[in-house]
Amino acid sequence: MKNFIKKFSTMVLSVSMLMTSGVILPSVSAANFKPIIEGSKWTSFDTVTVTFSDNVTLADDAKEKVVLTTYGQETPLNASDEVTASGKNVKIKLAGGYKYYSGLKFKAGALKSADGTPTTSDVVGYSISLDKGITSLSVADKNVPAAGKTVNVQVTGKNLDFGDPINLKVYAGSTKTNIEAKLVATSNTTGTIKLVIPENTSADSITYKIKKQKGYTFSYEDVDASFSLVQAGKTGSSTPGTGVTPVAPTEVKVNSVSYDKTSLDSNGGAVVAELSGVGFTQVDALKAKVYKVNPEGTVDDALLPIQVEVVDDTHAKVKFTLPANSSTSTLSYALRVATKGNVNYSAIKDLSNQEQLLTVAAKAQEQTGDNSVIPAGAKTFALDIDDWSAYNMGDGQFNVIFKKPVSLNSQIDIKKFIYFSDRGSKKVELTDSDTVTLEGNVLTIQLADKDKKVPSYLMVKAGALKNDKGAYLKYKMDGTGEHFRYITDGAHVDSMEFNKITFDSNGGHLVATIKGHNLKNNVAGLPEFNVNVAKNDVTLSDVTPYNLTVDVKSNTEAVVTADLPANTTDRTESYRIIPVIYGRQIYSTYIKGYDIVSVLPAGKNSADKTLSTVMVSGASDENPAPEIYEVDVKSHNVSLKINAVLRGTNLDAKKMKVKVVDENGTEWPAKPVYECGATYRWQWSNMYLPNVPSKNEQHIELLVPRALGMDHTFTLTFAPDGENFDENLKATVIVRNDGIIDTSNAAFNMDDYTKLRTITVNYVDKNGNKVAEPKHVKAYGIHELYALGLTAKEIDGYKLVKADPDKALLDAMLATPDSLEDGRLNGATVFVKAFPYNTITYTYEKTATPAPIATGYNFTVGKDAVWSAGDLGFKIENTEVDKNAAGDKVFDRFQGIEVDGQTVDPSNYEAKAGSVVLTLRESYIRSLGTGRHSIKAKFRGGESASTSFSVTRAGAGSSVSSRPGAGAGAASRPGMARVGAVHRNVVKTGDSSNAFTYALVLVLAATALAGVVSYRRKRA
Known part of the structure; x- marks a missing residue:
């Protein structure tokens, strides 16, 4: 009976595993024929071959019942497509050739067994693989001159000629270079890679290798281990050496955008956007799209032709034409760009962190320039003399600074509502080539003719502007009807330069040089050029102790000096030098050369990564405290994004870590998930966004979970070095959410969002005695298991011997998802909802003596491996031998292998250095019989290392891979029960399609438990 229970439990676990990985068990009833799809792959550019567990034939109408799927979207076959069957294989030949599909489906009745029994339900395959790869590289001359x-x-x-491109990189030694390695296919089996090798300025030679990305991991492996290029050193030497390796590629980054026009009349028209940034001359550096912005804030691809012209490495132009607007409402558009290596098109933010919208006016009221443009009954407002100022910035540019919030009236052509005048007979109007833009509270007028002379007053007509209450600029009852302002010559800051930005704990003398124009140009009634000083984000009201001086030496240069005091605290203190023009602080983050000046605490040096302050902000922030963000989520909110500004020393946003803990003490992973728009996850964008260009200040963009059905208070801490969290510096995010959940995600219900579960983890010995304090983890159904710390832990003097539930199942369900190279998660994850246990018990036993240290040659990877598909990897090590000098290490002593006592030809395996990294080729393993086989690695001096491996029926089920670095894409783990896979090329996470799977797993588990309980009762 014990065997029955064991077998029954194993069957239930197997069903759970197979259901969650998309595999359906065949029925034992001959009247209900349902074969398993064991594999689907592209075998040529137009043919998918599907392999079944049984021989199959096709029904007469089979082609009408075969569909290809793309994450739930079904595509039927065309009349010109073909479907044929032979034995266990069905071939689908597509007249249109290769196209990405995520799976396929044979609908009920499409297939028949060998005896003619038809299938009565759908047979589904959840993936179509592409066997694509490079087998060898060659070149006429492997030697490259120093030049x-x-x-x-x-x-x-x-x-090679279809499917996703192979991700290739060129390495110099162990360092990744910026040398382009793009494969251009010349046929299905051949192609070329053009490499432009730069000059080697070192006396040492450089060895180049071409490597390919290993699945979706961070690591790369040799495409062809036998291929390399050797570049001579500057002296002509060809002796292998490290040499000077090419620098890492410049990160492509767009810093700003300006438009020749932002408001168009109802006819639409051509728009030219000028981009500024870095890295534009790289191959495929920039792509652009224009999106239509809907009233509720969502966007749709406008499908407009786009022309991107790269001017130089820091400038590019994007040209497009906005269509005419025949509707009665203004249409808004936004230009977005995708930089090299990014698949997402991102908004280009201005200095106020807003996206500039381009508007096409509706067929609207008559634009006469008088009060007739103001809708009947609309509220109005006036601009008093102190509410705005106008400045001539030179080169045909005029800036208007408003001291109250205003926006442009999108229903009009703003250029017809602004002009220059002497308030007499002289009048100069704007032309179609001139531009008018509003960024924050600064209106910029740029004349196409930079040398044009204009009168000294700026005139603005009624109705040109609206305030934050929606009121229109009123008609002035003074005979002109227009608001006017005298134009003065204005000052502007272009750059900042510091003598030093990081001081030791003693402080020191700071010198900041500010460059610009018209800095000495004083305006009557307005303050002269000055600076404010902020310490730890608080503006100092008394700078006397700092001996602050501001010396405006000329119209183009000012020098600021200050004596920074010693830091007697235990954390870094940071200072900001903020230029003030005409009494208005300048937004300095994007001024060239801007940075934070920091004074370290005692015990820290100038290379340390430290934090001084954090500020969090976002839309609708209701809390004035800089370190607290508080928001009330509305049902229509489509995004909840916050920005954390961190200041300190030597900061790198890409290398930082963020920890988010809720009011229950439960950690929420703050990691980006590839193309995921889930509303229940924290996501951190900086792994794949560029850093801001300062050293002591960085910004972290976070997407906050918003549809959680209840209020939450999250505490954020940061690890500036990526490892050690600064527990003394915290930010708080409060999200108030009264019953709003994401109803589009059918996998979760209100209880999953709002009902708290407690999972207890016990650590006991074989007698049930406690060997460590239990852990009580509180979590919701939407929490991701891998982040909850539920795995076994190391306990001194003990070793783990058992887990309940089964350790293989726990390892699979608690595993961390795989990652892309940029850090975004790209693998399946398991949620608390799918975890049917409230208690985990880890059983340990005492270790009487320390485990003996292995001596001699040993298999450290691949020991007792089980094979069912693909190559099989092993590693053989001998730590003592690897201490020897070069030429006498483990790999140098390796002499070959034997399997089942027979010497194996080297063509059937691959051996690499790194002790010995051994790979048995799939073709050889398939020649062996099913069952257990011995393998021996032979070394010089008659020494050897042995282990065994087992061969199962190929493709019969989940395979266990011992290949180093193999991830979820390479082989399924034992007991895999993952749900919520994050699919490629789709915005949805996939978390919404597994409710049935969860339910079935739970029912099966409950059934197994009932069987066990029943048996025990009978025994009793």
């Missing part, structure tokens, strides 16, 4: 040259590498492989 560099262009090398054309010849490529052979399979299925």
